[in-house]
Amino acid sequence: MVIDKIALKYLVITGLKEIFREPKIFFFTLLFPFFFLAMFGGMSTVIDPSEELGLSFIEYLFPGILIFALLSVGFLGTSVPLIEMRQKGILKTLRTTPLNEITFIFSQIIVRLILGFMQIFIFTILGFFMGLISLGNIIPFILIGLIGLVMILTFGFLLGGIFNKTELASGVLSFGMMPLIMLSGAMLPLHILPDVFKTISYYIPFTYLTELFHQVLLDLDAALPIYGNVIVLLIISVAIFLLTKLTFRWT
Amino acid sequence: MSIVSKEEVLPSEPSLIVDNLTKNYADNIVLDQLSLTVNPGEIHGILGRNGIGKTTLIECVVGLRPFNQGTIKVGGLDILSNRDEIMRQVGIQPQEANLFPRLSIEETMQLFSSFYGDPLAYSEIMNVLDLERIKNKRVKSLSTGQKQRLLVALSLIGDPSFIILDEPTTGIDPQVKQLIWKVLQKEKTDHNAILLSTHNMEEAEKICDRVSILHNKKIVASGTPKEIIMNNRKIMNDTLEDVFLHLTGSSLRGEID
Numbered sequence: 001m002v003i004d005k006i007a008l009k010y011l012v013i014t015g016l017k018e019i020f021r022e023p024k025i026f027f028f029t030l031l032f033p034f035f036f037l038a039m040f041g042g043m044s045t046v047i048d049p050s051e052e053l054g055l056s057f058i059e060y061l062f063p064g065i066l067i068f069a070l071l072s073v074g075f076l077g078t079s080v081p082l083i084e085m086r087q088k089g090i091l092k093t094l095r096t097t098p099l100n101e102i103t104f105i106f107s108q109i110i111v112r113l114i115l116g117f118m119q120i121f122i123f124t125i126l127g128f129f130m131g132l133i134s135l136g137n138i139i140p141f142i143l144i145g146l147i148g149l150v151m152i153l154t155f156g157f158l159l160g161g162i163f164n165k166t167e168l169a170s171g172v173l174s175f176g177m178m179p180l181i182m183l184s185g186a187m188l189p190l191h192i193l194p195d196v197f198k199t200i201s202y203y204i205p206f207t208y209l210t211e212l213f214h215q216v217l218l219d220l221d222a223a224l225p226i227y228g229n230v231i232v233l234l235i236i237s238v239a240i241f242l243l244t245k246l247t248f249r250w251t
Numbered sequence: 252m253s254i255v256s257k258e259e260v261l262p263s264e265p266s267l268i269v270d271n272l273t274k275n276y277a278d279n280i281v282l283d284q285l286s287l288t289v290n291p292g293e294i295h296g297i298l299g300r301n302g303i304g305k306t307t308l309i310e311c312v313v314g315l316r317p318f319n320q321g322t323i324k325v326g327g328l329d330i331l332s333n334r335d336e337i338m339r340q341v342g343i344q345p346q347e348a349n350l351f352p353r354l355s356i357e358e359t360m361q362l363f364s365s366f367y368g369d370p371l372a373y374s375e376i377m378n379v380l381d382l383e384r385i386k387n388k389r390v391k392s393l394s395t396g397q398k399q400r401l402l403v404a405l406s407l408i409g410d411p412s413f414i415i416l417d418e419p420t421t422g423i424d425p426q427v428k429q430l431i432w433k434v435l436q437k438e439k440t441d442h443n444a445i446l447l448s449t450h451n452m453e454e455a456e457k458i459c460d461r462v463s464i465l466h467n468k469k470i471v472a473s474g475t476p477k478e479i480i481m482n483n484r485k486i487m488n489d490t491l492e493d494v495f496l497h498l499t500g501s502s503l504r505g506e507i508d
Contacts, residue, residue, distance in 0.1 A: 010365040014351055014358070021353040089349040096313060096343035097366040098335065098409070251315065 004103045011107030016114065019077070028076055030115060033069030037126065040065060055218060062132045063213030064186030066123045066145060067206060068177070070152050073116045075173040078156030082108065083166045086249065095250040105157065105248060112153050113146075120145035133217065140216045147233050148209040154240035155205075161247040186210040208232045264327050265290050266413040266444030267312065272321035274307055281307050283468035284321070291412070292442040294435060296449055296459035300499055303465050305448040306346050309417050312446070313343055325413060339367065342411030344402045346418050346448070352391035356382050356401055359390060360408065367409035376404045379434060396427040403431055407438075414438060417448045432458050452492040462491075466499040 019025050044058035085091050094104065120142055127133035133141050163169035181187055183197060184206035190198050201207045202223070211222035212229040222229065267289040274282040281304045289295040299305045310316040312323055314334040323330040325337045350359055360373035360382075377383045380400045385393075393401065403419055416435075420428045435445055435458055449455055455462050456476045463473040472479050476491050483494040 004366070007365045010362045014354060014362050017358070018351055018353050089345075089347065090351060092315065093345055093348040093350060095315060096338070096345055096348075097363060098338040098368075099366045100335070 001100050001102050003106055004100065007099055007103050008107050008110070011104065012110050012114075015107060015111030018081070019111070019115065025077065025081070028072060030073075030119065033065060033072055033119065034122070036068060037062075037065050037123075041130065058130070059132055059218065060189070061187060062123075062127060062130075063210060063217060064181060066120065066213075067148065067152075067184070067186050067209060068181055069119045069123065070116055070145070070149050071177050071181070071206075073112055073119065074149070074152030074156035075159065075177060076170065077115060078108065078112050078153060079160040079163065079173060080166050080169050082157065082160030083163050083169050086160075086251065087164070087166060089251075091250045101245075101248055101250070105244070108157070109153055112156070113149065116149040116153070117146070120149065137217055141213075144209070144212050144216060147212075147230060147237075148206075151205060151209065151233050151237040151240070154237050154244055157244040158240050158247065161244060161249055180204060180206055183207070184210045185214075205233070205236045208236075265324075266293075266326060267446060268322075268324040269308075269312065270322045270324075272308070272311060272318055272323065274304070274311055274316070274318045280468055282311070282318075285465075285468070285470055287463055287470065287473075289413070289444050289446050291444050292439060293460045294439050294445040294447055294458055296447050296455040296462040297465055298449060298452075298455055298462055298495060299465035301450065303499075304468065305465060306417055308465070309343075309345075309415055309446070309448055313338075313341065313415060339409065340412050342406035342409055342414045344406040344414075344416045344419055346421075348402055350390045350398075350401070350405075353389055355387050355389050356393070356397075357386040359401065360386075360404065363405045364408050369410065370408050371410050373404075373408055376407050380404045381430060396423040399423050400427060400431070403434065407434075411443065413444045413446070415446045418450070419447070420449070420451060420454055428454070452490070452495060456491045464495060464498055471498050 040061050041058050044056050044061075047057040050057075050060065123145070124133060124138055124141055127141070128135070128138065159169065159173065163172070183201050184204050185201060186206065190201055190207075193201075208224070208229045211220075211224070212226065212233070214220040215222050215226050215229070224232065265288045267287065269285060269287040272282055272285045273280065285308070287295075297305050297308065307316060311318045312325065312330065314330045314337070326340055328337055330337060351362070354362065356377070357373075360377060364370035364373050374383065377386055380403060382397070382400055382404060385397065388397070390398070390401070399419055403416065406414055406416065414435075419431055432454070435447070438445060439460075447454075447459065459476060461474060462476050462479055463470045464479070465471075472483060472494075474482065480489060480491055480494050483497055485493070485497060489497075
C-alpha cells in the first residue's frame, strides 16, 4: 500500500479547511493554550521564584504549557475529529473510493503537524521575547517540540481508533490531560511528589518529553541523558504508530 | 462513462456476480444463499422493504461488510482479494452518506477526483447534475436533493464501468428525481452497469431493465418489471407495486435490520 500523493495533497487541504472554518475547533486546538500561557505568565509576576530550583514560576511551567498545547492538538484536535468522521459516516464514504488508509492517516498526521508546528513556532517566538528561550536553544526547542508532537499525534490517532463516541472521548481526554501533565512533571517537579507518583511518572510517555525540555531549556537533571530521552520518545512513537495502523477502523 | 464519451471495448462478462451469498448479524440471518447477476448496459433494481437487507447486500458487494458464505465477483474480480482494484472501477453512492461539512460542492468534487488515477472533469459532471451554479455552497447547508445530486456526481467522478446507488432518489422532489434518472439512462447507453437499490416502484418500472425483489432474506422474484408483473399478478391490471405487495406482504411487520 503506497501513499497517493495527489489524494494526500487534497486531503491535507481539506483537513486544514475543516479546522479553520470551524471556530470551535480552531479555538480549542489553537488558541486555548495561549490563554494558559497568559494566565501562568501573569501569575508568575506575583509568585516568588523557587529558591531550590532557582527558577521563576513561568520558567518551570513554560515547556509544560507547550505540552498542554500539543496535547490539545493531539487529543482534542485529532482523536475527537477522527471519531466524529467515523460516527457521521464520512470515513465510510471515503471507504467507497480507492483511497487507501495509509494516505488518509498520513494526511491527518500532516494537518496536525502543521497545526502543532504553528503552536511550537508561536511558543518559540513568545518564549524568546519573554526571556524563556535563549537564542542557542531555539533550534533544540523546536526539534524537541516536533519529536513530542509526533508522539502525541500517534497517541491521538490510537485513541481515535479506540473510542466510539465523541462525547465520551472529549470527556475522558479533557479529564485525563491534566493528570497526565501533572504526573509527567510538567507542572510540578517530580521530586516533591510521593514515591508512588514518581514510579507512575516513568510509565507516562510525556515524562520523557518533559525531562527533555527541562534538560535543554533549564539544565535540570533527569534519569536519562538527552539522547536517551529522544530514543525513548522515538521508540514510543513508532510503536504507537504501528498499533494505530492495526487498530484503525473506517466504520 | 457517459458524460464524456470515449472509445471503449465493450466488456463481455457480467459486471457483478453474487453467488450463494449468506450474511448473518450474530444469529440473525439477513441474506440467505442469495444469487444475483448484473450485466453491462443494464440497470438492475433491487426492490425491498425498508430494513430488508438491501444496504447490507450493497455493503457486502463493495467489501464494506464481511459475509459468511458465498462469492462476490465485480468485473470478474473477487471482492475479497481484489477490493482495491475493484474500487477503481466502481462508483458508489452510499445511503445517507456524509461528506466533509465545511467543504463546498466544488471542493468536494475536487477532493474525490484526487482519489482516482484518471478522473473525469468534475466541472462537466457538475453541469450535468445542475451543481455548477451552487458550486460554492458548503455541504452542511445543502438541501436533501442537492446532497443527493452531489453524491450521485461523486459516484461518477472516477469514470466507473459499474455504478452502485443506494436509494438515490429517496426524499427528493420530482425534478431532481427526473434529472438523476436521465443521468442513469445515459450511463446505461454507454454500456455501464448500474445496481440500484430502491423501494420506489415507479423508479423500478421506469428505468430498470431488470428487477430483483428481496424479501425474507432471499430474492423472491427476478426479471424485467413486465415479467415480474406477468408472473405474479393476481388481476389483469396489477402494477409492479401490487405485485410487490403480493410478494412481500402488505402488513407493517417489524424490519429485519
